[in-house]
Amino acid sequence: MKLPKYSISIQSFFIAFIFLLNFSAFAQEQPDKPGASAQELADKLANPVASLISVPLQNNLNYGIGPYNGSKYTINIQPVVPFKLSDNLNLITRYILPVVDQTDITGENTHEFGLSDATVTAFFAPKTKGLILGIGPAFLVPTATEKVLGTEKFGIGPSVLVMHQGKGLSVGFLANQIWSVAGNEDRADVNQFYTQIFMSHSYKSGASLGVNAEITQNWAGNTTMISLNPSIGGITKFGSQVVQFNVQPLIPIVGPHEMRPNWGLRAVVAFVFPG
Known part of the structure; x- marks a missing residue:
């Protein structure tokens, strides 16, 4: 029997996923972890404009895409770097550089691998407690290494964050x-709206449970994509290196058949550094 072909990156995703499941059990067994500080760190990492340097590696696997039942693996390299502008104002810069490996998306027996377009966001965030606000520009940078993986367009627009955070709840x-x-000029114009609505609850051990909904509206193409993503995560250390991990099933709710996957999975490993 001929086995279906899977790319090396998709196999690697499953290996990483099994590792994370074992890692979650290991993280909850650490007897010397300072519970209060672990929960504080989990709360900070739930805040997209926290003054905290981190480098998340977000692994996404989607399967059953379009008429050729394609698969797509994306690792988003997402460093977050804060800058102190004054005693009461921070500039939080967030970068997303996707690396894509996809099969049977553009046609049967096709394969593309390379960089997709990068997104850079800068949030001006006043230091507040409770209600947290951030506003600034977002940039689309045409870094794709293959035509089908990007837009070949440079884009700009506004970004905003509104959230409430108390101890353990974001x-x-x-x-x-x-x-x-x-x-x-020969490529389609970009006119796209994206929002993520999120809720998470952290615990003294640094573990967290949450859920988020991601909505992408392509105004130019008149398409809407919505997914619902429950999550479980935790925080531990490798030596002195603080690491957060998170696993999420990606549940597609709305989307055109040629774009919407049948199912998806996300695994995130974030390296946290002192600011």
Whole structure:
């Protein structure tokens, strides 16, 4: 019997997923972990504009896409770097650089691998407690190494974050709207809205449970994509290196058949550094 072909990256995703499941059990068994500080760190990492340096590696696997039942593996490299502008104002910069490996998406027996377009967001965030606000520009940067993996457009637009955070509970949303302003005139214009609505609860051990909904509206193409993503995570250390991990099933709710996957899975490993 001929086995279906899977890319090396998709196999690696499953290996990473099994590792994370074992890692979650290991993390909860650490007797010397300072519970209060672990929960504080979990709360900070739930806040997209916290003054904290982190480098999340977000692994996404989607399967059953389109008429050819395609698969797509994406690792988003997402460093977050804060800058102190004054005693009461921070600038939080967030970068997303996707690396994509996909099969049977653009046609039967096709394969593409490379960088997709990068997104850079800068939030001006006043130091507050309780209600947290952030606002600033978002940029689309055409870094794709293959035509089908990017837009060949440079884009810009506003981004906003509104959230409420108390000890152990984070609720809010972030959103951006990007329009293309330059690039290849033969490619379609970009006019896209994205929002993520999220809620998470942390525990003294540093473990967390949550759920988020991601909505992408392509105004130019008149398409809507919505997924619902429950999550479980935790915090531990490798030596002196603080690491957060998170596993999420990706449940597609709305989307055109040629774009919506049948199912998906996300595993995130975030390296945390002192600011």
